[in-house]
Amino acid sequence: MSTVTASATREARLPNETTLKAQEDTLLTPRFYTTDMKAMDAIDVDPIRAQWQSLMDEYRSDNNKVHFTRPANLMADYSDLPEGLHREFVDFMVSSITSEYSGCVLYNEIKKNVANPDMKELFGYMARDEARHAGFINQWLKDFGIAVDLGFLTRAKKYTYFRPKFIFYATYLSEKIGYARYITIFRQIEKHPELKFHPIFGWFDQWCNDEFRHGESFALLMRANPKLLEGHNRLWIRFFVLAVYATMFVRDQSRPEMHEALAIDPREYDYTVFRITSDISRQVFPFTVDIDNPKFRACLEKLLAISTANDKARAEGGVINAIKRIGYGVSAAATFLRLYTLPVIDHRLPANVRLSPTW
Numbered sequence: 001m002s003t004v005t006a007s008a009t010r011e012a013r014l015p016n017e018t019t020l021k022a023q024e025d026t027l028l029t030p031r032f033y034t035t036d037m038k039a040m041d042a043i044d045v046d047p048i049r050a051q052w053q054s055l056m057d058e059y060r061s062d063n064n065k066v067h068f069t070r071p072a073n074l075m076a077d078y079s080d081l082p083e084g085l086h087r088e089f090v091d092f093m094v095s096s097i098t099s100e101y102s103g104c105v106l107y108n109e110i111k112k113n114v115a116n117p118d119m120k121e122l123f124g125y126m127a128r129d130e131a132r133h134a135g136f137i138n139q140w141l142k143d144f145g146i147a148v149d150l151g152f153l154t155r156a157k158k159y160t161y162f163r164p165k166f167i168f169y170a171t172y173l174s175e176k177i178g179y180a181r182y183i184t185i186f187r188q189i190e191k192h193p194e195l196k197f198h199p200i201f202g203w204f205d206q207w208c209n210d211e212f213r214h215g216e217s218f219a220l221l222m223r224a225n226p227k228l229l230e231g232h233n234r235l236w237i238r239f240f241v242l243a244v245y246a247t248m249f250v251r252d253q254s255r256p257e258m259h260e261a262l263a264i265d266p267r268e269y270d271y272t273v274f275r276i277t278s279d280i281s282r283q284v285f286p287f288t289v290d291i292d293n294p295k296f297r298a299c300l301e302k303l304l305a306i307s308t309a310n311d312k313a314r315a316e317g318g319v320i321n322a323i324k325r326i327g328y329g330v331s332a333a334a335t336f337l338r339l340y341t342l343p344v345i346d347h348r349l350p351a352n353v354r355l356s357p358t359w
């Protein structure tokens with residue numbers, strides 16, 4: 001084998017930098033999950049059979065079948081994007097594709113490993129949708145000379161085990177937050193078309209309807225098994241809501257240029273997304289966290305300040321900074337605990353679970 005061929009073969013086997021970035025696991029990056037398939041098999045949707053059937057009909061009709069196709073003539077040149085915006089946008093696309101693909105892998109695993117026909121059908125439809133979403137982002141990443149090797153990610157990324165109920169809380173929230181994030185950006189672009197610095201934003205409206213429907217599926221699964229929403233499980237729900245909100249808040253504030261390009265204040269954007277998600281989550285969670293409580297806001301600001309200081313210490317390295325980082329960890333845990341003990345707002349669950357994506 002010649003040297004040229006050998007190095008070409010090696011390159012073909014090695015993941016590119018973007019794939020490695022997508023493979024990284026930090027507190028703020030999307031993860032891959034696996035769960036207890038026997039417990040998934042035991043999930044019974046009979047108590048909400050009629051609503052379940054109508055949801056399955058929606059999946060079967062597959063109204064986004066041809067939506068995720070990039071028009072062949074839609075070429076774009078991003079060479080004039082300012083450097084900071086370029087970097088943040090690529091980071092946004094990589095974290096989006098990782099989370100889309102993480103959904104795809106989990107849903108596919110469940111579909112393959114359960115015998116329960118209801119679960120098999122649902123997770124098959126959701127895996128189909130997430131594969132389309134991830135593939136679509138990859139088509140656009142190629143313009144930047146990068147694409148994530150999804151096959152490599154499947155093999156190389158670490159999987160986190162979660163009990164089914166934790167999968168339900170976490171993925172319900174991530175689907176509904178995904179909807180709220182996409183629709184908020186889409187509404188802004190609709191109002192100000194001149195801000196659309198990348199064509200992908202034009203796909204966000206129908207895209208987020210898929211995410212909304214995925215969230216509806218988890219809402220039905222939980223309402224069919226009301227024990228998941230009572231007693232000590234309320235504590236778990238509170239934990240997941242706060243962890244997801246805090247993570248999103250800290251991560252979004254690290255993309256100032258992208259938010260500026262969209263003329264969206266990242267704080268306002270996050271509180272809009274929290275408000276939409278909290279309103280929607282009343283369909284399934286028996287309480288909402290009080291996002292207007294000044295103490296809630298102060299805790300999020302504190303977590304952001306700790307995360308920024310921690311990043312700086314990590315970048316600088318050294319023994320002193322290593323000690324500082326332990327202190328930041330303790331102080332982040334204490335702040336999260338304070339957030340966790342703030343009062344929540346209780347309400348009675350509606351008789352009809354289903355909602356429409358009308359935001």
Ligand SMILES: [Fe+2]
Binds near residue numbers: 100
């Ligand atoms: Fe998706």
Ligand SMILES: [Fe+2]
Binds near residue numbers: 103178210
């Ligand atoms: Fe989804």
